[in-house]
Amino acid sequence: MSTHTDHAPVFIPGSARRKELDELLTRYPTKMAALLPALWMVQHERGWVSEAGMAEVATLLELTPAYVKGVVTFYTMYHQHPVGKNFVQVCTTSPCNVCGAEDVVEAFLKHTGCQELGQTSPDGKFTVIEVECLGACGFATPIMINEEFIESVTPDKVPGIVAGLK
Amino acid sequence: MGYPHKPHDREVTVLSKYFGDPEARTLDGWKKRGGYAALQKALGMSPAEIVGIVKDSGLRGRGGAGFPTGVKWSFMKPGDGKPHYLCCNADESEPGTFKDREIMRWTPHALVEGCAIGAYAIGAETAYVYIRGEFTEPIKYMEAALKEAYAAGVLGKNAMGTGKTVNVYVHRGAGAYICGEETAMMESLEGKRGNPRIKPPFPAVSGVFGMPTTINNVETLVVVPHVLNNGADWYKKYSRPDNPKSTGTKLYSVCGNVQRPGNYEVPMGFPFKDFLYDLCGGPPPGRKFKAIIPGGISVPIQTLEEAEATLMDYEGFVAKGTMLGSGGVILIDDSQNLVKQIARAARFFAHESCAQCTQCREGTAWTTKILERIVAGDGTPEDLDTLLEIGENMTGKTICVLSDSCAVPVVSGIQKFRRDFEVLIKKKTVHLVPAVA
Numbered sequence: 331m332s333t334h335t336d337h338a339p340v341f342i343p344g345s346a347r348r349k350e351l352d353e354l355l356t357r358y359p360t361k362m363a364a365l366l367p368a369l370w371m372v373q374h375e376r377g378w379v380s381e382a383g384m385a386e387v388a389t390l391l392e393l394t395p396a397y398v399k400g401v402v403t404f405y406t407m408y409h410q411h412p413v414g415k416n417f418v419q420v421c422t423t424s425p426c427n428v429c430g431a432e433d434v435v436e437a438f439l440k441h442t443g444c445q446e447l448g449q450t451s452p453d454g455k456f457t458v459i460e461v462e463c464l465g466a467c468g469f470a471t472p473i474m475i476n477e478e479f480i481e482s483v484t485p486d487k488v489p490g491i492v493a494g495l496k
Numbered sequence: 497m498g499y500p501h502k503p504h505d506r507e508v509t510v511l512s513k514y515f516g517d518p519e520a521r522t523l524d525g526w527k528k529r530g531g532y533a534a535l536q537k538a539l540g541m542s543p544a545e546i547v548g549i550v551k552d553s554g555l556r557g558r559g560g561a562g563f564p565t566g567v568k569w570s571f572m573k574p575g576d577g578k579p580h581y582l583c584c585n586a587d588e589s590e591p592g593t594f595k596d597r598e599i600m601r602w603t604p605h606a607l608v609e610g611c612a613i614g615a616y617a618i619g620a621e622t623a624y625v626y627i628r629g630e631f632t633e634p635i636k637y638m639e640a641a642l643k644e645a646y647a648a649g650v651l652g653k654n655a656m657g658t659g660k661t662v663n664v665y666v667h668r669g670a671g672a673y674i675c676g677e678e679t680a681m682m683e684s685l686e687g688k689r690g691n692p693r694i695k696p697p698f699p700a701v702s703g704v705f706g707m708p709t710t711i712n713n714v715e716t717l718v719v720v721p722h723v724l725n726n727g728a729d730w731y732k733k734y735s736r737p738d739n740p741k742s743t744g745t746k747l748y749s750v751c752g753n754v755q756r757p758g759n760y761e762v763p764m765g766f767p768f769k770d771f772l773y774d775l776c777g778g779p780p781p782g783r784k785f786k787a788i789i790p791g792g793i794s795v796p797i798q799t800l801e802e803a804e805a806t807l808m809d810y811e812g813f814v815a816k817g818t819m820l821g822s823g824g825v826i827l828i829d830d831s832q833n834l835v836k837q838i839a840r841a842a843r844f845f846a847h848e849s850c851a852q853c854t855q856c857r858e859g860t861a862w863t864t865k866i867l868e869r870i871v872a873g874d875g876t877p878e879d880l881d882t883l884l885e886i887g888e889n890m891t892g893k894t895i896c897v898l899s900d901s902c903a904v905p906v907v908s909g910i911q912k913f914r915r916d917f918e919v920l921i922k923k924k925t926v927h928l929v930p931a932v933a
Contacts, residue, residue, distance in 0.1 A: 357622075357663075357665050358705075359579070359705050360686065360687070362686060362688070363685060363686050363687045363705075364687065365687030366667070366668065366670055366684065366687060367667070369670070370668060391687075393687075400689060401687065401688060401689055404690060404850075405629070405669075405670035405671050405672050405690075406670070406671035406672065407629045407670040407671035408670055408671075419630075422840070423793075423841075423844050424591055424592075424793060424837045424840045424841050425591055425592050425751040425793075425826045427836075427837060427840050428752050428826075428828055428829075428832050428837060429752065429753070462673065462844050462847050462848060463589055463591040463673070463844065465588050465589055465593065465594050465597055465628065465630065465631065466594050466597060467592050467593070467594050467751035467752070467757075467826070468749055468750060468758050468759065469594075470751060470752075470757070474630060474632075477632045478632070479630075479632060
């Protein structure tokens with residue numbers, strides 16, 4: 331696994347993140363159990379989880395980088411590549427689908443300038459993906475923009491939402 | 497209740513009473529509403545007494561399987577010298593279900609209290625609340641509630657001043673439906689890929705970190721304080737006179753093509769027809785309900801006739817060809833292409849398969865491909881038999897039931913709405929006629 335020299339460590343001794351991780355480790359009988367939370371911290375700091383980020387976490391939790399990568403690739407929410415500043419996830423599973431979720435996806439692709447699902451807009455501001463059930467089916471169509479949840483989105487609301495993010 | 501959080505006259509709001517009430521989110525607000533009295537009481541009782549009351553109440557797991565909660569708790573052997581753990585399953589990911597989200601974002605202290613009592617009852621000092629990664633708002637409110645609870649001494653090494661240790665922690669998932677399966681959840685909690693484990697050993701013998709563990713759904717745990725406060729008999733009265741096997745109230749999430757989506761709380765045995773039309777307002781204007789999936793997308797699809805004759809409890813749904821499941825009611829009206837929606841459900845399962853078992857990895861993928869081909873107008877008459885055959889191969893043959901869950905909407909869909917599939921397949925002949933430009 332390659333290690334980029336430009337990766338700034340997240341868990342520098344004495345830093346707030348290191349303290350947060352140390353506190354977390356008291357909650358579990360194993361170090362490995364802190365892996366998912368540690369990866370979240372890397373993503374919050376860096377916007378994505380690079381191989382160097384995985385290597386840093388692996389060292390701290392006494393795991394191998396390959397093991398950490400195996401875990402990262404299992405879960406959909408860890409970004410293995412940089413994404414747009416606004417990462418837009420639109421739920422299109424059946425309950426939202428019957429309420430017109432696909433039209434919401436189309437509207438986001440159109441108004442953000444993303445050519446297709448998963449692609450980042452040329453200005454780097456947006457990435458749009460379809461996501462499987464966000465668990466807010468009564469508020470179709472729910473979307474997530476980074477860590478923020480927006481309920482009951484319809485295509486006509488999309489231009490306003492996108493404008494508010496620019 | 498629909499929104500903005502006004503309960504219908506026929507609802508019984510035990511768990512949902514404070515939905516929409518922001519003050520109930522705070523420790524002071526929760527105590528003012530009677531919160532933590534049950535925990536105080538519980539910590540003065542013996543764990544066996546608590547398990548006995550919960551057993552007597554008839555409470556059954558609200559996550560989908562409906563296993564009696566008190567019986568599950570009684571599998572945890574006291575004094576075995578091992579640390580015990582409680583895991584609260586807050587990985588609510590079953591399409592159609594969003595009740596646990598409402599519980600956590602409006603009444604987080606109710607869950608903290610339920611977890612604390614549950615942990616004490618099974619001899620655990622630690623409870624983990626595994627919340628799906630997408631639930632940022634519930635996580636925020638749960639973290640805030642826990643911070644308050646620790647600061648006030650409700651939790652910690654001297655919980656409620658009783659000298660007993662009760663810790664509750666939030667653990668955030670990272671996007672994987674399968675982690676709602678209890679053994680996958682434990683794997684994930686341990687910092688691994690969320691691959692379900694083979695059972696036995698069952699979690700009560702060897703669960704998270706190899707120790708005796710109980711896994712309970714959010715809704716199940718928030719019921720417990722009410723049962724301790726009001727008694728098992730009070731809880732049991734919410735049932736059909738002729739069916740004492742299902743007790744209490746149940747939260748149903750209602751979504752899809754319906755006038756008033758939302759979370760509704762009704763007693764066990766409530767007539768589904770009244771529920772759909774009176775409480776939820778029926779289908780959108782000018783439409784009819786065509787298909788009903790009453791317990792999250794993993795349960796068999798009902799026809800309107802079946803649904804209208806259903807009484808809403810564990811046995812009532814089974815009697816009408818389906819299951820109560822997670823209580824996620826998905827309504828599909830007559831304007832929809834049902835086959836497309838079943839194909840979409842199959843795609844969900846194909847995306848979420850952990851790919852350990854061949855029947856699931858291959859079955860979910862091929863089911864999706866065939867269904868999407870039918871929807872695109874390229875289906876063949878043999879496709880339906882192939883789908884049923886694949887469905888049979890996906891049922892009862894894998895480590896967990898995700899594979900079965902994918903087969904359920906497909907097989908029940910073909911059995912009950914075969915005509916919808918055939919119409920699409922017949923279109924193929926039209927499709928093959930060379931177009932005249």
